Amino acid sequence: MTTPATAPREHVLIVDDDPVARETLAAILGEYYEVDLVHDAREATERLSARAYHVLITDYQMPGMSGLELLNVVSLHYPTMVGILLTAHSSKREVREADHERKIFAVLTKPCDPEGLVRTTKLAVATARMRTMNARQTP
Amino acid sequence: MSSREFAALERALIAQELASIVRHDLRNKLGNVRNAAYYIRRRVEQSGAITDPRVATFFKLIDDELTAASNLVAAGLGQKELASQTAEPISLDSCIRHALELAPPPDGVTVRSELAAPTPLPIQRAEVVLLLRHLIENAVEAMPDGGTLTLHTAEDRAHATVAISDTGPGLSDEAKRRALDPFFTEKPGHSGLGLSLARRIAAHHGAQLRIIDTGDSANPSPGACLSVTFPLASPAA
Numbered sequence: 471m472t473t474p475a476t477a478p479r480e481h482v483l484i485v486d487d488d489p490v491a492r493e494t495l496a497a498i499l500g501e502y503y504e505v506d507l508v509h510d511a512r513e514a515t516e517r518l519s520a521r522a523y524h525v526l527i528t529d530y531q532m533p534g535m536s537g538l539e540l541l542n543v544v545s546l547h548y549p550t551m552v553g554i555l556l557t558a559h560s561s562k563r564e565v566r567e568a569d570h571e572r573k574i575f576a577v578l579t580k581p582c583d584p585e586g587l588v589r590t591t592k593l594a595v596a597t598a599r600m601r602t603m604n605a606r607q608t609p
Numbered sequence: 610m611s612s613r614e615f616a617a618l619e620r621a622l623i624a625q626e627l628a629s630i631v632r633h634d635l636r637n638k639l640g641n642v643r644n645a646a647y648y649i650r651r652r653v654e655q656s657g658a659i660t661d662p663r664v665a666t667f668f669k670l671i672d673d674e675l676t677a678a679s680n681l682v683a684a685g686l687g688q689k690e691l692a693s694q695t696a697e698p699i700s701l702d703s704c705i706r707h708a709l710e711l712a713p714p715p716d717g718v719t720v721r722s723e724l725a726a727p728t729p730l731p732i733q734r735a736e737v738v739l740l741l742r743h744l745i746e747n748a749v750e751a752m753p754d755g756g757t758l759t760l761h762t763a764e765d766r767a768h769a770t771v772a773i774s775d776t777g778p779g780l781s782d783e784a785k786r787r788a789l790d791p792f793f794t795e796k797p798g799h800s801g802l803g804l805s806l807a808r809r810i811a812a813h814h815g816a817q818l819r820i821i822d823t824g825d826s827a828n829p830s831p832g833a834c835l836s837v838t839f840p841l842a843s844p845a846a
Contacts, residue, residue, distance in 0.1 A: 488637065494644035501651065534786050558633060581640020581679055584647035 479504045480595045481521070485514045485528035485540065486556070495527065498584050499591055511535035515543065523551055524598035525591060529580075530557035530565070538565060538574075545573040550601040552594040556580050615711060618735050626806050630791050636682050643675040698729035699737075701762050701769045701839065707734075708741035709760070717755030726762035726769040730839055732814050740810040740818075743803040744773045744835050750796065751777030751833060767841055772821065774834035785820055804835075815840050 482503045486492040487510055496505045506523075508514045510532050518526075526544055528537035541553040552575040557565060565577060575597060576590045650668040653659055702724040714720055748758050756776035763770050780788060787793040789808045794801035804818075811818040821834040 488641070490641045491637065491644075494641050494648065497648040498644055498651075533790075558636070581636055581643060584644050 480524040480598070481506070482525045482527060482591065482595075483508065483514060483517055483523045485509075485511060485526065485532070485537065487529065487532045491529070495587070498587065499527075502588070502592070503595065511537070511540040511543075514540055518544070518548060518551075523548075525552045525554065525575075525594045527554045527556065527591070530555055530559060541573055550598055550605055552598045552601070554578060554590060554594055556582060612711065615735065615739065619739055622736070622739065622806055622810070623802055626791070626802060626809055629809070632682050636679050639675050639679045639682065643672060643679075646671045646675070697734055698731055699734050700729050701726040701737075701764070701771050704732075704734065704737045705741050705760055705762060705771060707738045708745055711738065712742045712745045712749070714745070714749050714758055718749055718752055719755075719757045721757055721759045723759065723761040726764040726771070728764055728769060728841060730769055730841060732839065736810045737814065740807045740837065741771065741773070743807045744837075747803060747835070748773050748775035748777070748833070751775045756832075764841070768838050769841060770836055770838045772834055772836040774821075774832055776832045779831055780820065780833045788820055789818065807837075811837050 480503050482499055482505045484492050484495050484499070484505060484507050486495070486507075489509070492507045492509070496507050499505050503525075506517060508517055511528070512534060514526070514528070517523075526541070528540050530537040537555055537557070541555060544551055544553050553573070555565065555574050555577045557577060558580045559565060565574075575594050578587060578590060646668065650665075650672075653664065653668075705722075705724065709720070745758065745760075752758070752775050759772075759774045761772045761774070781795065784793075784795055789804050790801075791805040792801040793805075808818045816837050816839040818835065818837050821836050
C-alpha cells in the first residue's frame with residue numbers, strides 16, 4: 471500500500487447488480503479507497519443519505535432505476551460527488567446526452583480496462599475534492 | 610412481404626437477439642476474470658514473494674488473451690446487424706395497420722384506432738411492423754376474456770409516437786421493472802423474448818420503447834400501455 475494506514479481515505483460507492491463484478495471492482499479500488507458496495511440504485515440512495523462519498527461508480531443496466539437515472543439524482547442532490555457510468559452501450563443517445571450535460575464525469579465501456587478504471591477513479595476523486603473545496607469557499 | 614417472409618425475419622431477429630444476449634453476458638464474465646487477474650497480479654507484485662519471471666509474463670498473457678477474447682466476442686455486438694434492408698419512408702399509421710392485419714385480434718376484443726401519425730419515417734418497414742405486432746399480441750394476450758385494444762399514434766415536429774394499450778389486469782410491479790428484459794415472462798409457455806426483441810428493434814431505429822405506468826399497487830388502474838417514440842429524422846442524421 472502506498473497510502474499510510476493513518477491517512478483518511480476517500481470513499482467510493484460501487485453500484486452493480488452483478489456480485490462478481492462489484493467484488494472485483496472493489497478489490498481493485500480497495501487498494502486506494504474505502505469502498506462500499508450495493509446491488510441496486512434504491513440501496514445506493516439509502517447509502518448516499520447515510521454518509522458522504524467522493525465518487526459513485528454505477529453500472530448502467532440494472533433492475534429498477536438505471537445507473538443513468540441514479541446519476542441524475544446524484545447530480546441534483548450531491549453536487550460535489552462525481553459519477554462514473556459503466557456501460558456496454560456508451561453510444562446510446564441518452565448516455566451521450568447525459569455525458570454532454572456533464573451529469574457524468576466519465577463513461578467507461580464494459581468490460582473496462584482495470585488500469586483505466588484506476589486512472590479514471592483517481593481523477594474523479596481529485597475532482598470531487600476540488601468541488602468540495604470550491605463549495606466551501608463559495609459564500 | 611408475405612407472412613412466411615415475416616416468420617423468417619422473426620426467426621432471424623430472435624437468433625440475433627439470443628446471440629447478442631450470450632455475447633453481452635460472456636463479455637461481462639471475461640471482464641470479471643480480467644479484473645480478478647489484475648488484482649491478483651497487484652498483490653503478487655506487492656508481496657515480492659514470487660521472483661520467477663514467468664509469473665509476470667503469464668499475467669500479461671492472461672490479460673492480453675482475455676482482451677483479445679473480449680474483442681472477438683464484441684464483434685457484431687452492436688445493433689447494426691439488424692439492418693437487413695434499407696430504410697424506406699413509411700408512416701407509423703401504415704405500419705400499425707399492417708401489423709394489425711398480421712395479428713388480427715380475436716372475437717371479444719374491440720379495436721379502437723386513434724391514428725394521427727401520417728408522416729413517412731425513415732424506418733425498416735418489416736422490422737417496425739414486427740415490433741408493433743409483438744406489442745399488439747402482448748396486449749391481446751392480456752385480455753383472454755375480451756376487452757378493448759387501443760392503438761394510438763401522434764406526432765409533432767420531431768417525433769412520432771405509438772401507444773398500444775389494453776384493458777387487462779395490468780402489470781405487476783415486478784413486470785413493470787423487468788418486462789423488457791430478455792427471458793422475463795409471467796405467461797406459461799412463453800419465451801419472454803417478444804418485448805426484448807421489440808426493444809432491440811426500437812433501439813435500432815433510435816426509438817425508445819417504454820412501459821407507461823397506468824397505476825400502482827396503491828392506486829390500481831386496469832390495463833397496460835406500451836409506447837414507442839421514433840425520431841422523425843434518421844437516427845444517423
